[in-house]
Amino acid sequence: MWLLNSSIGKKLIMSISGVFLILFLTFHLCMNIAAVFSESAYNMICAFLGSNWYAVAGTLVLAAGFVIHIVYAIILTLENRKARGNDRYAVNVRPKNVEWSSQNMLVLGFIVLGFLVLHFAQFWYKMMFAELMGHHEVELGGQMVGTTEGATFIKYYFSQIWIVIAYLAWYVALWFHLTHGFWSALQTIGWNNTVWFNRWKVVSDVFATVICLGFAFVTIAFYLKSLCGGACC
Amino acid sequence: MDKNINITLKVWRQKGPREKGAFETYKLTDVSQGSSFLEMLDILNEQLINDGKEPVVFDHDCREGICGMCSLYINGHPHGPDTSVTTCQLHMRRFNDGDTITIEPWRSAGFPVIRDLMVDRTAYDKIIQAGGFVSVNTGGIPDANAIPIPKKDADLAMDAAACIGCGACAAACKNGSAMLFVSAKVSQLALLPQGKVEAARRAKAMVAKMDELGFGNCTNTRACEMECPKDISVSNIARLNREFIWAKLKD
Numbered sequence: 001m002w003l004l005n006s007s008i009g010k011k012l013i014m015s016i017s018g019v020f021l022i023l024f025l026t027f028h029l030c031m032n033i034a035a036v037f038s039e040s041a042y043n044m045i046c047a048f049l050g051s052n053w054y055a056v057a058g059t060l061v062l063a064a065g066f067v068i069h070i071v072y073a074i075i076l077t078l079e080n081r082k083a084r085g086n087d088r089y090a091v092n093v094r095p096k097n098v099e100w101s102s103q104n105m106l107v108l109g110f111i112v113l114g115f116l117v118l119h120f121a122q123f124w125y126k127m128m129f130a131e132l133m134g135h136h137e138v139e140l141g142g143q144m145v146g147t148t149e150g151a152t153f154i155k156y157y158f159s160q161i162w163i164v165i166a167y168l169a170w171y172v173a174l175w176f177h178l179t180h181g182f183w184s185a186l187q188t189i190g191w192n193n194t195v196w197f198n199r200w201k202v203v204s205d206v207f208a209t210v211i212c213l214g215f216a217f218v219t220i221a222f223y224l225k226s227l228c229g230g231a232c233c
Numbered sequence: 234m235d236k237n238i239n240i241t242l243k244v245w246r247q248k249g250p251r252e253k254g255a256f257e258t259y260k261l262t263d264v265s266q267g268s269s270f271l272e273m274l275d276i277l278n279e280q281l282i283n284d285g286k287e288p289v290v291f292d293h294d295c296r297e298g299i300c301g302m303c304s305l306y307i308n309g310h311p312h313g314p315d316t317s318v319t320t321c322q323l324h325m326r327r328f329n330d331g332d333t334i335t336i337e338p339w340r341s342a343g344f345p346v347i348r349d350l351m352v353d354r355t356a357y358d359k360i361i362q363a364g365g366f367v368s369v370n371t372g373g374i375p376d377a378n379a380i381p382i383p384k385k386d387a388d389l390a391m392d393a394a395a396c397i398g399c400g401a402c403a404a405a406c407k408n409g410s411a412m413l414f415v416s417a418k419v420s421q422l423a424l425l426p427q428g429k430v431e432a433a434r435r436a437k438a439m440v441a442k443m444d445e446l447g448f449g450n451c452t453n454t455r456a457c458e459m460e461c462p463k464d465i466s467v468s469n470i471a472r473l474n475r476e477f478i479w480a481k482l483k484d
């Protein structure tokens with residue numbers, strides 16, 4: 001099967017799963033932005049995407065996307081290290097116009113994954129997973145909170161400065177990963193030429209910036225809200 | 234103004250493909266900046282022979298940047314710090330008095346070291362043999378202008394055909410990938426009506442050979458394009474991906 005055996009096939013799997021995850025990120029951002037403006041709207045989304053069969057199925061597809069992307073990242077990196085040979089260069093210079101992120105995608109990916117684990121432990125495990133286990137309330141900071149009250153979770157976590165800083169660091173790693181990943185995926189699919197090359201690069205930079213600033217906006221907005229104790233808005 | 238400079242060379246010495254290699258340091262005095270890099274190596278070898286030592290083995294042929302024979306990874310760059318030139322076109326005026334210059338062979342699993350700075354690049358020939366040609370039936374020579382070709386296509390094909398197959402792309406690539414070479418060779422033919430006929434078969438055969446020979450998977454870092462002495466564009470890689478994926482989907 002060419003998709004699994006050939007180098008271009010394996011990379012196509014990386015690019016398609018990557019584009020899929022990019023679409024998910026966009027969707028995720030849209031939901032979070034809603035939380036800033038209306039907490040009840042966000043809680044409605046949380047209830048809608050709770051332990052319903054379609055949300056669970058969607059989560060499984062999403063998880064498969066992550067697993068495929070990560071497994072193939074590891075396979076491709078191992079193969080590439082082997083292809084480099086046993087002797088390494090003594091002098092290594094990054095040629096100009098070669099993005100730093102493009103040479104460190106695996107490392108950036110692991111940083112993103114590390115935070116993903118934290119993020120899952122904080123939100124998903126206590127929300128969808130708890131619900132699937134048959135609980136409708138979980139303990140959060142000494143209080144019992146409903147599993148679909150997403151806004152309460154956000155407010156609780158983002159009132160703690162270390163979590164805010166950790167999440168902001170996460171978005172930076174994500175930004176680097178996306179600026180290369182976006183155009184690289186299109187290049188691998190073959191939707192590129194001399195004219196579109198620069199266009200796609202600009203589009204990926206803009207897209208990555210919008211996504212990461214969007215998430216940062218939600219994070220910081222909730223931190224600021226927690227500072228004034230909800231009195232200012 | 235060109236001066237005479239004193240330099241220190243750190244050269245990779247390796248007796249054979251299976252021997253363990255190491256760097257040796259040599260000092261050269263009074264090297265004219267007007268000399269080419271390979272002439273400087275000739276001076277080094279002259280000096281080594283006079284001292285009764287083994288000269289450094291390195292590949293070279295035309296010394297005018299068209300044959301693709303010279304290689305050398307100089308101070309972290311294939312074909313040295315200059316842009317868009319091969320090692321044989323690199324001149325010593327790019328270096329200063331007192332510089333230490335590190336010279337390494339191409340390092341890639343696809344290019345095993347034969348000796349010192351010389352590597353075995355027959356892998357690229359094998360990829361060409363797998364499909365980098367147009368099958369021609371014998372008969373009368375067709376008229377050159379019988380098939381009209383758009384100027385844009387002719388230009389793109391010519392740009393791709395500038396590839397001399399030196400191997401700098403795979404040498405520069407952190408993944409040891411030969412995609413820039415293969416994509417240039419696929420593109421130069423796929424863009425022209427004569428080559429289009431066999432485009433699908435060619436893309437499949439050449440990629441299969443490339444994978445088989447142990448070259449890595451392209452991750453679009455663009456190091457190849459930046460180091461290529463002939464400025465082959467990575468847009469050729471997009472074309473190769475397109476050709477290959479289409480060919481496979483049609484099967």
